[in-house]
Amino acid sequence: MADNNNLIVDLPYHINYRHSYGKVSPYFVGLKNKKILGTICRNKEKHRSKTELLFLPPRADCPECMAEIKEWVDLTDNEFRLYTYTIAYFASESFLNQVPYILINVEVVGYDTSYSKLTSTLVINEQGEINIKPEEIRIGMKIKPKFRDVPLESITANSVYFVPAEKP
C-alpha cells in the first residue's frame, strides 16, 4: 500500500523463544499431572503480616524475608473461590479466536492469600459440570480446577481453568 507522499511497506518479524520456567517448573509439570501446586514460606515471624505466605503463582524466593522457598503444597483439592472476574469480548491477537471468555482471579481458602490470587479462566457451560449464566457469576462463589491435556513441551499457565463448584 502506498500513497504519493508516504511509502508504506511490510516488515514481518518472527521469533521463537526457548523459555525456561526455572525453579517454578514443578508448577507447570504439576499442571500436566492435573495438580495445582503452590509454594509456601513459613517464616511468619519475618513477614510484615506475621503470617505464613502462600504463593500461587508460585515463587521460588520469598519477597518478604528473601528466603529460598523449597516447600510445595498440593492445592488441587483445596477450596477455591472467585475473587474477581471480567468477561472479555476483545483480546490480544493470540486470544481473539476465543472471545468471549471469562478471566478470573482465584482465592485459595484457608491461607494468607495476599500474594496468591492466581489469574485463570472460568468456563461456565462445560458438559458434565454445573452450568450457570454469565449474569449469575458472583464474587465469592466456589469454583474448582479442571485441566487441559497438553503435551509437556507446550504446557502453559492456560493448562488449568476453573468451573463453578456450586449453583450461585
Place this chain on the structure above:
Amino acid sequence: MGNDRKVAMIAGGLTTFAKARRDATQEELVMEAARMAFFNNDLLIDPLDVKRMVDGVVVSYFSDHFERQLLFGATIRDYLGLNPNQGVRIEGGGATGGLAIKAGYEMVKSGDADLVVVAGFEKMSEVSTAKGNEFIALASDTDFDFPVGGYYTAYYAAMATRYIHEFGITEKQMAKVGVKNRNNAQYNPFAQTNAKNPYATKSTSGFVTLKDVLNSEKIAYPLKRLDCCLMSDGAAVAILAEESLARKLSKKPVTIRGVGSGTDTMRLADRPTWKGGLLMDDLLLPHEKPEWYENMVYPGFHSFRAGRKAAKMAYQMAGIRNPLEEINVVELHDAYTSSELQTYEDLGFARYGEGGKLIDSAPFDEEKGIFKEVNPALAGRVHINPSGGLIGCMHAVGATGIAQTVSVFWQLQEKIPKFYGNPVLQVKNPRMGLVHSHAGTGTDVAVIVMDRGW
C-alpha cells in the same frame, strides 16, 4: 531535600495526536513537538541560543516491540541536533513519560545539567490493534497472566469488578468520566477524538453522551469501548531548566515543587489484601485520619498503592497538606474510566471508596446525558483532565506523561487559549497543578506537582 537548586519548566510542545500518523516517522514526530517547544513558548532569547545551552537529554518511549528500532534514544538525540550531550532513555510502561519528567528534574536538581530536553513519543499504528493489545499485554507477567488470555483492559476490568464490589461504585459513575474527558477533548485541537482534528475519523471522534458511553461496544465487562483509553501516534517535548536560568529564558517559568514515584507488584494477582495495609505501608496523607482506613483491605484490587506512594512523596516535597484545597488543575492517567475514579482516591481528592461521589459532585444534565459545563470543577474546586486525558486526547505511551505535563504547564501559564485556539478549557487563575503518570495495573506511578514560578 538535598541541595537548594530548584527546577522549572520553560517550554512544552505537542504533535497533533492520531490513531495513525502515516505522514511522519517517530523522529519526525518528535521534531514536530520540539519545534513547538522551542519556537512557540515565548522564550526571551533566540530559541536557537537556548538550544545551544541544552546540556542533557531524556528520551521517553515505551516499547521496542511497537517501534521495531532499539536504541531509539540515539536516533532522537541525533535528529534533534542535541549530540554530544549526556542522554538517557527512560522506560516504565505507561508511566514512561512521567518518569522521564522526573529523570529530567533529577538531572537538573543534581547539578548534572542546567537545561534539559525531555522528549517522548510512541508510534502504535504500525501493527494491528489486536497485536498492539498483545504488545501491551506482554508488559504483564508472561509466565502466568498473559498465557491465560490476560490483556490490560481485562486486568483493569477485573479490578473494576472488585472496586464495584468493595465500594458500590456504579457503571454510570464510570461512564460520566468518559463523557467528561471525551467532551473536553472536543475543545483541544491536539486531541485524537477532536472532530476537527484533520486525522480524525468520523466514527471515533466528536461529542458523546452518557448513553453513548454505556451503550458502546463491550470490551471487557464492565468496561465498554468509550470507557477505554486510546492508542495513538504522537510525541511531546518539555524543556526543564535550573530556576535562575529559567527566569532568564521565560517570563512565566513553572516551578516543579514536588516529584514522587511509587511501585507495586508486577502481577495484579499478587497485590496484598491485608487489612489496614494502608497504615502498614505508611501511606496516610496529612488530611486523612487513621481510623478511616484501619479496617480497610489495602491495596487489594481496588486501589493503586503505587499512586498513593507517588502522591505522598510529591505532596511532602511540595508541602501540600490537603490536595483538594490546594490543587486546581490535574492531568491524570485515565487508562479507563474506572481507574480515573480509583485515582481520585489514591491522590487524596476523595476518601477511599468515594471516587464515585467526586464525579457526582459536578452538575450533570440527566436528560441530555452530559455535564452542565464543559471541563466541570469537581467538588467545585478541581478540574481533572481538561485536555481530554488518555480517553479523549491521546495515549501514545512514551509521550503521554510529557503531554500531560505540557497541558498542566500551559494551564498554569494561562496559555491554553493560545495553544488550543479557544479559551473553553482554560482553568481560571490556576495556582497549583498536578500530573499523574501510571503504568501496568499500577506497577509504576509518577506524580509531579507544579506551580507558578513568577
